[in-house]
Amino acid sequence: MDVAVGIVAQRDNERAQDLAAALVDALEAAGASAVVDEATGAAIAATPVPVDSMDDRDLVVSIGGDGTLLFVAREVSPVPIMGVNLGEVGFLNAVAPENAVDVVTDVVADIARTGRVEGRELARLRATGVDEDWTLAPALNEIVVHGRRRGHGGGATIEVRVDGQSYAESHADGVLVATPTGSTAYNLSEGGPLVHPATNAVIVTQMAATESMPPLVVEPDTEISLTVTDADTAYAISDGRNRQQLEPPATVTVSLAADPVTLVGPQANFFDGLDKLE
Numbered sequence: 001m002d003v004a005v006g007i008v009a010q011r012d013n014e015r016a017q018d019l020a021a022a023l024v025d026a027l028e029a030a031g032a033s034a035v036v037d038e039a040t041g042a043a044i045a046a047t048p049v050p051v052d053s054m055d056d057r058d059l060v061v062s063i064g065g066d067g068t069l070l071f072v073a074r075e076v077s078p079v080p081i082m083g084v085n086l087g088e089v090g091f092l093n094a095v096a097p098e099n100a101v102d103v104v105t106d107v108v109a110d111i112a113r114t115g116r117v118e119g120r121e122l123a124r125l126r127a128t129g130v131d132e133d134w135t136l137a138p139a140l141n142e143i144v145v146h147g148r149r150r151g152h153g154g155g156a157t158i159e160v161r162v163d164g165q166s167y168a169e170s171h172a173d174g175v176l177v178a179t180p181t182g183s184t185a186y187n188l189s190e191g192g193p194l195v196h197p198a199t200n201a202v203i204v205t206q207m208a209a210t211e212s213m214p215p216l217v218v219e220p221d222t223e224i225s226l227t228v229t230d231a232d233t234a235y236a237i238s239d240g241r242n243r244q245q246l247e248p249p250a251t252v253t254v255s256l257a258a259d260p261v262t263l264v265g266p267q268a269n270f271f272d273g274l275d276k277l278e
Contacts, residue, residue: 001115003032003108006054006079008072009040010064016086017043019063019097026101032108051075058111059264061104066092066185070239073140073261077124080117080262082107091184091197094268103265119264122181123220123256125202127236129244130225130251136238138257141182144237145226145252146174146207156231156248160204160213163222172209175226177202177254184273186240193217197270202256220256227251 005027009016020036021044027034034046035057041048052075054060060076062069065087072081083093084100095103111117124138127145136143147156150173159169178187183195183203192205192215204216204224218224227249228234234246246252 001112003059003111004057005032005034005104005108006036006049006051006057006060006076007034007040007046008037008051008054008060008062008064008068010068010086011039013064013086014043015097016040016063019084019100020044021046022101023061023104026105027108030105030108032112055079059108059117061100062093063097063100064093069093070140071241073124074137074239074241077138077261078259080119080264082265083263085268091268091270091273092181092263094266107265117262117264119262120267121260121262122197123179123200123260125177125179125238125254126257127238127244128253128255129236129246130253132250134244136236136244137242138259139182139238140179140261141185141239142176142178142187143252143254144174144176144186144207144235144240145228145246146235146237147228147231148233150174150207155208156234157229158206159227159229160206160216161225161227162204162216162218164225167204167216168206168209168211168213170206170209170211170213171230172212173207176205176207177224177226178205179203187215191215194274202254222255224254225251226254 009020036046038048062072063084085093127136180195
């Protein structure tokens with residue numbers, strides 16, 4: 001089969017652009033078709049397309065840090081994604097730049113031969129308004145519900161219910177619901193637990209609560225509801241990007257999204273990544 005690949009390089013990163021150019025050359029030489037994101041296409045000789053139009057590709061390669069891969073996942077999922085790591089930690093990006101051409105062309109050759117893409121599925125979370133008709137884009141890392149702003153005078157009272165049972169209610173900066181993938185990100189900075197990425201779980205962590213409960217780890221199919229009161233406004237945020245303003249009292253439900261992200265290629269070493277967090 002003819003394999004179609006999309007390439008998204010970290011914006012304004014010359015190293016990422018050079019690697020994108022090398023990948024385009026190697027893929028076209030191997031008989032695959034390759035396009036790049038529009039910003040990269042302005043810098044190298046390759047066909048540029050909007051990232052969200054890469055959703056018809058067989059594979060999308062993200063070149064950069066975990067933030068770049070999170071952006072790509074929002075735009076192209078459920079297309080399988082491979083991450084090339086130009087960042088510091090790289091929990092999601094396991095391919096080293098010096099190995100990228102060989103790894104990508106090998107994966108593309110497998111797709112051409114078998115018509116299948118082998119990868120690891122990463123769960124995502126979905127936030128939905130109970131009293132209003134809205135749903136945020138799925139989150140690979142976390143959903144956060146917080147008051148008007150972080151810090152003094154900006155929080156809210158937030159009740160956490162787990163499958164309808166009350167778990168915690170306190171004035172807090174916010175409450176964070178994370179996937180295992182996101183346990184090393186915002187969740188960790190708020191005192192949440194590290195969870196191995198192969199674990200099937202969802203993590204609930206209060207943020208600077210006045211009457212806090214320990215972070216809670218639950219089954220992935222658990223429904224979590226967050227009810228916000230005692231605030232003039234609040235926000236639900238998916239992966240730090242997609243935002244919905246709330247008018248308290250308001251309730252947000254967080255549950256497993258239907259479409260996981262498929263991560264292709266070698267997997268990052270979780271414990272090596274932890275060393276880089278220090």
